[in-house]
Amino acid sequence: MAKRVRRLLRGGRVVDLGGGHGLLAHAMLLLDDSSPSAIVVDTTLPPSSAKLHAVLAGEWPRLAGRVEFIARGLDEIDIRSTDVVVSSHACGDLTDRVLERASAAAARVAVLPCCHNLATCDAGALSGWVDKPMAIDIMRALRLQQRGYRTWTQTIPEEITPKNRLLIGARRPWKGRPTQALHPIVGPGPSVVGRPFQGRQTNARYCCVRVPGVGFRYRSNHSRMRRLTSSASAREWRDRLWSPFA
Numbered sequence: 001m002a003k004r005v006r007r008l009l010r011g012g013r014v015v016d017l018g019g020g021h022g023l024l025a026h027a028m029l030l031l032d033d034s035s036p037s038a039i040v041v042d043t044t045l046p047p048s049s050a051k052l053h054a055v056l057a058g059e060w061p062r063l064a065g066r067v068e069f070i071a072r073g074l075d076e077i078d079i080r081s082t083d084v085v086v087s088s089h090a091c092g093d094l095t096d097r098v099l100e101r102a103s104a105a106a107a108r109v110a111v112l113p114c115c116h117n118l119a120t121c122d123a124g125a126l127s128g129w130v131d132k133p134m135a136i137d138i139m140r141a142l143r144l145q146q147r148g149y150r151t152w153t154q155t156i157p158e159e160i161t162p163k164n165r166l167l168i169g170a171r172r173p174w175k176g177r178p179t180q181a182l183h184p185i186v187g188p189g190p191s192v193v194g195r196p197f198q199g200r201q202t203n204a205r206y207c208c209v210r211v212p213g214v215g216f217r218y219r220s221n222h223s224r225m226r227r228l229t230s231s232a233s234a235r236e237w238r239d240r241l242w243s244p245f246a
Contacts, residue, residue, distance in 0.1 A: 001088055001166060002027035004154055005110040008168055012084040012108065014038035017074055017098050021049045022067060024088050026056050029066055035084070037066045045071045074098065079105040081171075086110045089163060092117035099140060099169075103147045108170045112156070113137055114163035137165050144169040 002024055011034040016025035022040035029038055040049070049069055057064040070077065074097055079085060085102040086109070087095065095113040102109035116133040124142075126135035141151045149169040156164045 001086075001110070001112050001156060002031055004156065004166055005084070005086060005168060006031040008152060009084050009108045009110065009170060011035055012082045013080065015077065015079060015083045015085045015107075016040045017077070017085060017087045017101070018042055018090045018094060019087075021046055021052050022069065023052075024086055025067055026053070026063060028084070028086065029063060030060060033062065037068065039068045039070055039077070041070045041072060041074065041077050043071065043073055045069050074101060077101075079107050081106040083107040084110070088112045089114040089161075091115040093120045096121065096140065099144060103144060103149065103169075106171045108168075109144075110166065110168045111140075112161075112163065112166050113140070114161075134165075137167065141167055141169075148172050 006028065010032055014025050014028045014035050014037070016022055016028075016038060019025055019040035019042055022038070025038035025040050029035055053063075053067055053069070074094070079101055083102075083105070085098065085107050087098045089112055090098050092115050095111050098111055099109060113136075116136045118132050118136075121136045122139050123132045123135035124139045126138055129135075130138070141153055144151050144167070148171055150172050152168040154166040154168065156166060158164055
């Protein structure tokens with residue numbers, strides 16, 4: 001799992017949720033030294049986890065001091081957007097909680113689900129075509145995509161584990177640029193990243209920018225450019241620029 005994840009996700013602190021002995025976290029660090037550290041989180045850590053880390057650090061000294069074991073619940077951990085969240089064989093809906101925590105922080109994530117709980121996990125309306133465990137994993141990938149993630153679906157060899165479906169996700173980068181944005185209520189606001197807005201038409205995307213000395217403009221993918229003179233009042237700017245969203 002670690003090898004496949006590292007082919008796509010590099011750097012960042014490794015957060016191994018439900019990590020047990022932390023073997024996955026150690027492997028992630030060994031495969032990519034650009035990750036500064038890793039934390040292994042589990043409600044109950046195995047008594048031998050510290051001993052195993054000492055053995056691994058003795059074999060690979062660069063691991064020393066880079067792995068921290070934390071005996072806490074999954075919801076008690078602060079996850080950063082720069083982290084790589086991983087979880088191997090998080091049972092049942094624990095996988096869903098891992099995905100929710102990672103996506104809430106916009107962190108990169110990789111899970112290898114197992115023990116699909118048919119009573120609590122969402123299989124959508126797909127169980128008529130595929131078996132329910134497969135349907136549950138498909139729905140997990142779809143939910144990540146709906147949250148703005150690019151996803152990769154892979155498998156690891158069945159001789160390693162029959163629960164071998166690997167789901168990897170990374171937040172899609174937003175291609176914007178710093179602009180002077182039009183505040184929807186009071187007119188021109190401070191310099192912020194100008195986000196594209198979705199209009200009523202599904203194929204129309206609008207973006208508002210300020211051109212110094214000219215005024216405010218917006219464009220859509222119909223190649224239209226309308227100029228509003230800088231003498232217009234803030235209310236006129238608001239009414240004319242935001243009319244597509246009214």
